[in-house]
Amino acid sequence: MKKIAILTSGGDAPGMNAAIRAVVRTALHHGLEVVGVQRGYAGLINGELFEMDRSSVSDIIHRGGxxxxxxxxxxxxxxEVRKEAAELLAQNGVDALVVIGGDGSFMGAKLLSKLGVKTIGLPGTIDNDLSYTDYTIGFDTALNTVIEGVDKIRDTSSSHERVSIVEVMGRNCGDLALYAGVACGAEYTITPEKGFDKDELCEVIKEGKEVGKIHNLVLLAEGIGGAYDLAKYVEAQTGIETRATILGHIQRGGSPSAFDRVLASRMGSKAVEVLLEGxxxxxxxxxxxxxxxxxxxxxxxxxxxxxxxLFSISEEISK
Incomplete structure (x- = not known):
């Protein structure tokens, strides 16, 4: 092997740059050439390739996106499009492709490998929805962003004695909601995996009010969604002022946490080692x-x- 390419695909995640840096510098350390591909698979089929050296990845380990x-x-x-991509890689002397992304990105890598392209996938997604690995690159940073946002929402929620429903990202995976619910001390956590009963939620909130709770925090995964409609329902059923907040894409941005920087570096280095093993x-x-x-x-x-x-623990300690 003489030359490898690297691309990022799908949703961005904090720590992707740390992974790029690790792949590039590990490959260069072993005497390989490295080509960067801009704009994921779209850039690949459009021939957006450029040579990368050590300076290409200087001062990026701390940057999000x-x-x-x-x-x-x-x-x-x-x-036919994949065949064109495989041919373009061959024309540029690329022996292998490292793909950083989620399950959709991995599917692209899988299909390319069937056309003779050596491929390695790194899990880069804030959703933590790839079952084969304990953690994906970006999850920890996104989780800490959620916690920071929820802690601020809690201040105004307690001041006004409200119910706050906070919707977080994660697609159809409830890990962000679950982990944030535990970390923030939420009274109720709603995930796609477990579902929920609206009336049960309202009962929990009313019971909390009766024992002296001045506010209630509900973590809602986007896979279920409908934060604003849920807030209206809760307020109508409980008589307690209820506000919904959708944190949105701030969860994808920001400087990656130490955990994500180290995880991405370890995974990037391993990707090159695996390729060198054939x-x-x-x-x-x-x-x-x-x-x-x-x-x-x-x-x-x-x-x-x-x-x-963990979900059972969250229920036991939330009351």
Whole structure:
């Protein structure tokens, strides 16, 4: 192997730049050339490739987002388009491609590998929705952003003796809501995996009011959504002023946490090592603090994981 390419795809996540930096510098350390691909798979099919050296990734480990930029690319679902991408990589002397992104990005890498392109996937998504790995790059930073926002909302909520319903990101995965609910001491946490009963929620809020609670905090995962409608319902049923806040895309931005910087660096280094071992169609993950690689088909086939024990704890200590 002489040259590898790297791209970021799908939603951006804090720590992607740290992963890019690790891949580039590890590859250069082993005498490989590195090519950056701008704007994900869309940039790949448009030939947006450029040479990268050590200085290309200087002073980026602390930056959020991705210096390679990212874009959705529906055209990549077409086999002819993927064949053109594989041919373009071959024309540029690229022997392997490192993809940083979520499950959709991994699917693109999987399909490219079937065309003879050596591929490695790094889990870069704030949703933490890839079951094969304990954590994805960006989840910890997004979680801390949620906690910071909720702590501020709590101040005004307690001042006005309100119910605050805070909707967080995560697509159909409830990890952000669950972890934030525990960390922020929410009275009620709503996730797609467990669902909820609106009337039960209202009863919990009314019971809290009766025992002296001056405010209530509800964490709502976007996979269920409807924060504003839920707030209206709760206020109508309980008679307590209720406000909804959707934190939105601030959860994707910001300087990555120390955990995400280290995780991304470890995973980026491992990706190059796996390629040098001659492996392809693999993904990098972390289990029990150990970095490992796994077949991409096996990783994508795993069912959705959910921390039932943590959810049980959140219910026990929220009352």
């Amino acid at each position: 991705t210096i390679l930029r990212t874009a959705r690319c529906l055209e990549f679902k077409q086999e 492996k392809t169609s693999r993904v990098i993950g972390i289990k029990e603090n150990q970095i490992f690689d796994q077949d991409i088909d096996e990783a994508l086939a795993l069912g959705r994981k959910f921390d039932e024990k």
